[in-house]
Amino acid sequence: MTQGEARLIEQASRNLGPKVVITDPKEIEPWVSDWRGRVHGASPAILAPGSTREVAEIVVLAAEHRVPLVPQGGNTGMAAGATPPSDGSAVLLSMRRMNRIRSVSIENRLAIAEAGVILATLHDAAHDVGMRFPLTLGARGSCTIGGLTSTNAGGTQVLKFGTMRTLVAGVEAVLPDGSIHDGLSGLKKDNRGYSLDQLLIGAEGTLGVVTAVALRLVSAIASRAVAWAGVGSPAKALDLLRFLETRTSHVEGFELVPQDSLDLVLKHVPGTRPPLSGTHAWHVLIEATVSDAGTDISAELERLLASALDAGNIQDATIAANEAQAEAFWKIRDSISEAERAEGQTLAHDISVAVAQMPRFITEASAEVERAFPGVIASGFGHLGDGNIHFHVRAGSHAAPDWYEAEGAAITRFVDDLVTVAGGSISAEHGIGQLKLSEFARLASPARIHALRAIKHALDPLGIMNPGKLVP
């Protein structure tokens, strides 16, 4: 522990009470590594403020003693953006005690949630008043609103509702000088200068600590239809999406699944079964919802899929007969990563290219990776309609036990180069954190890096907000 850290911890405890300061190593230990166990950090304490005012006091103390803070929510991030450095030179700032939903307004279609509110809790609160917060993802039971905002999270309903950048109506944050930015007014239109809200979204805590967020709510779902379709190729899958989009505005989920991924799920995840009787090179999971009870969305989707079958866009399709079957379809999609891990070593890449280019990218990049690294199996699954897939490279059965460590970086560089040549992003929805920092530095334009550094230095001249993350 540095002298500055000791002073920060002592003064925080004295000013804000012992509840705010956790120093028991056993209580700290679960939070200093990322959840996938890739990155291990250390922190002499966890500071856990209960209010925006307490966050501001901590930031002022941290600035005074030059102690970097690492804001953390549910610690479910994919890029180790909330994991402290391993030398213990920074202190974890846990936002989990700030878990109040301050308001839910049907009239303004807004909820104001503190940073530590769990996503599933917000879902429930919106549901309780007959509304809905549409963004969702696998970690919904533990990820927090602050983390989702700070990483501009995406998930499975982006197609219709956008990422957090679209769904956040305003941000309250403590800036690195301890001042409070209050963007929670819930205004739909506000042109008073640069959007600090938008700057803080996706900033991964490097420009300040998000303390509360105003979130757009949408009408609750009256009914949904979930379908599974077999298609010949990613191009055919995108054709199907276009076919549907020109005929209905109700599609909100459209997930691509290769046969290879389906096979792994069926092999490793108990209780799963194939949605279709035959095999198909590729599959699509489709979710359509309506908010008015008058529309029979199942019938509409069934009719559209029948037309798509006639038009040759799909090979086969089935609509979930009930909610249990709908959940079973989604479980397949949500279990792909787990099944891959059960099968062996896997290297994940969260990438995006322009939507229209994605089918060709999947096909060509998979072939190129498999040619360059013989034995591996490459494929992409996920959010085809967003131009965002999780491009995973599996070790193959003959790989050495240290394949991941030995080959991983080279394969990732190879994939990232392909993405960059295609004009895409090496981080579509997971952020940069620390895991992608060197690749970001290698591939970003000098103009972008210069601008990021200038903004970071301007707002955080002492470098106390989550250093070593996001900004190369």
Next chain:
Amino acid sequence: MTQGEARLIEQASRNLGPKVVITDPKEIEPWVSDWRGRVHGASPAILAPGSTREVAEIVVLAAEHRVPLVPQGGNTGMAAGATPPSDGSAVLLSMRRMNRIRSVSIENRLAIAEAGVILATLHDAAHDVGMRFPLTLGARGSCTIGGLTSTNAGGTQVLKFGTMRTLVAGVEAVLPDGSIHDGLSGLKKDNRGYSLDQLLIGAEGTLGVVTAVALRLVSAIASRAVAWAGVGSPAKALDLLRFLETRTSHVEGFELVPQDSLDLVLKHVPGTRPPLSGTHAWHVLIEATVSDAGTDISAELERLLASALDAGNIQDATIAANEAQAEAFWKIRDSISEAERAEGQTLAHDISVAVAQMPRFITEASAEVERAFPGVIASGFGHLGDGNIHFHVRAGSHAAPDWYEAEGAAITRFVDDLVTVAGGSISAEHGIGQLKLSEFARLASPARIHALRAIKHALDPLGIMNPGKLVP
């Protein structure tokens, strides 16, 4: 002309050719005042680059000679953000020659338009391929994509499609150091650091020159229904909107019009006639559209308005029988400002509060202003569903000819105070420019002003990008 300006102009002419440099005072004169004739500036020349590369060269020269640039598009702004200072200490940078639509992609639902493209031209280009760019506003025939982006423009279809901040998928800009930020990849998801695109949207040219923009396209309108309804109060109007929103997703325009404004239009604008036979304290113009030919939107809207009549939300309503009548309804809405000017002196305020609060704000603020400034007539019209109205204060028939100059600032301060107390914005969609700069400085939080100045100084340390605008 300063020595720096002379060198900039001379070198730009030599390096880029005489076409890029306009020095004839007659050609300069129409562009140095804002279109409402409120603010008069001066510029020794207009630099009119034809490409992003030429913009970059000009910015490098401007930096070298420390000459501020004032980017300008169609010069239709409401806050004099594109008007140069009156002492001739800055040079106008006209983006109008950069008027190419680089691409329109049906597959990616994106158009890439250079900064100087006129909005109506983009509308036509999207229409030509069976798509639509939904943002529109009165100045559509002369405003430019660069200006719309730099002011985060709104307009009449924000309710469904959002402001430019939502519709811009990416920005290409020349930053103050002459480097080029290329955000035109058209990615739907990209989490590589702070969003420079979002920072440039609404920055009014103070952080760089927007040179091209990727814009989201939506499905073309198959048919539309335009209705006019009489309601008892702004609260009843908002009830009507909520009533419609829970029953249909097709409403995209919802404009509030007070009887007073309707009367002025009927009095001053030839060829206009009242949509309804009776008089009502307030009116609403409703536009609903569908992109699929199968839906009879007129019948749907008629049925919904009949239910609203039964439910007591409205007093009367009529659906435009044909396109000519629909245009006539819109003409009333679009002529309010013109009619007010014909009637006498008017003070305009573009303000927003939370949507649910707006009905009460209109009623109470109008009463308070009329009480504080006897003789004036205050009312609000416009985008009720966005929580954004144009709150106009008219001089009244007994006002002195210099009422605007004598009383305007005090009335505006009074209105801005009411807005601020209500948690609203003194600039909902028009920006800050130079006209609202002192009020912004007076009312913004110190945290916001500090952050804005820090960002401005970080990216434009020499202060050459549109100084004296937006940043207090």
